[in-house]
Amino acid sequence: GENVEQHPSTLSVQEGDSAVIKCTYSDSASNYFPWYKQELGKGPQLIIDIRSNVGEKKDQRIAVTLNKTAKHFSLHITETQPEDSAVYFCAASEWDDKIIFGKGTRLHILP
Amino acid sequence: ETGVTQSPTHLIKTRGQQVTLRCSSQSGHNTVSWYQQALGQGPQFIFQYYREEENGRGNFPPRFSGLQFPNYSSELNVNALELDDSALYLCASSLGASEAFFGQGTRLTVV
Numbered sequence: 142g143e144n145v146e147q148h149p150s151t152l153s154v155q156e157g158d159s160a161v162i163k164c165t166y167s168d169s170a171s172n173y174f175p176w177y178k179q180e181l182g183k184g185p186q187l188i189i190d191i192r193s194n195v196g197e198k199k200d201q202r203i204a205v206t207l208n209k210t211a212k213h214f215s216l217h218i219t220e221t222q223p224e225d226s227a228v229y230f231c232a233a234s235e236w237d238d239k240i241i242f243g244k245g246t247r248l249h250i251l252p
Numbered sequence: 253e254t255g256v257t258q259s260p261t262h263l264i265k266t267r268g269q270q271v272t273l274r275c276s277s278q279s280g281h282n283t284v285s286w287y288q289q290a291l292g293q294g295p296q297f298i299f300q301y302y303r304e305e306e307n308g309r310g311n312f313p314p315r316f317s318g319l320q321f322p323n324y325s326s327e328l329n330v331n332a333l334e335l336d337d338s339a340l341y342l343c344a345s346s347l348g349a350s351e352a353f354f355g356q357g358t359r360l361t362v363v
Contacts, residue, residue: 147294175351184256184342184354185295230294239285239308240344240352242294 143168145233147243155251160218162246164231167212171233174207174214175240179228188229189216218248226250255279256345256355264361265333273328273358275343283307284326285352286318287342295342301326302348330360338362 144167154160166174172193177185191198191205191214198205202221207214214233218225228247234240255278265271277284283302287295297310301320315331324345330337338361344352
C-alpha cells in the first residue's frame with residue numbers, strides 16, 4: 142500500500158522568511174496530492190492540492206511542486222506570517238480513493 | 253468553515269463500552285470518509301461510504317463499523333472500546349471523486 146514520508150517533523154522560521162516541507166510517496170498509482178493545515182483543536186483544512194498531470198501550482202504565498210519520476214512533492218510558503226504557525230500534512234491518494242497522510246510538520250513562525 | 257459538522261465534540265467512555273459518532277456532510281456531497289488521528293500523528297483512514305455503501309476500508313478491526321444515511325450523513329460505531337481507541341475522529345465529505353473537506357473532529361477519550 143501507499144506510504145507517505147514527510148520531513149522535517151518540526152520547522153522554525155523567522156517571520157518573513159520562506160518555509161519548505163518535503164514529502165515522498167511510494168505508490169506510483171497515486172495521482173492526487175493534497176496539503177492540509179491543522180490548527181489546535183480543529184480538523185485539517187485543505188490549503189492546496191496538485192494532480193499528477195501538473196508539475197507546479199501556486200496560490201498567493203503557497204506553492205506546491207511534484208516530481209513524479211522521483212515520487213517527491215513539496216510545499217513552499219513564502220513571506221511567512223504568524224498565522225502560518227500550525228501543523229501541515231502532506232497526503233497522497235488515487236483520485237477517488239482513501240487519502241494517506243504523512244506524519245505532519247509542526248511549523249513555528251518566530252517573531 | 254467547511255460545512256462538515258461532527259457531534260459530539262468531546263466524549264469520555266469506559267473501556268469495553270460502545271460509542272457512536274455522527275457526521276453531517278457538506279451540502280451536495282455524497283461521499284463520507286472517517287479517519288482516526290492519534291496524538292502527534294497524521295490521520296489514518298478507517299473507511300469510506302459512497303451512496304450508503306461501504307467503498308473501501310483501512311486496517312481497522314470489525315468492531316469499527318459505519319453507516320451512511322439517505323441524506324448522506326454518517327455514523328461511526330466502535331464496539332468494545334480499548335484504551336488505544338483514544339484519538340481524534342475525523343469525518344471528511346466529498347462529491348464523488350473531488351476534494352475532501354474535514355469536520356472539526358470528535359475527541360474520544362477511553363478510560
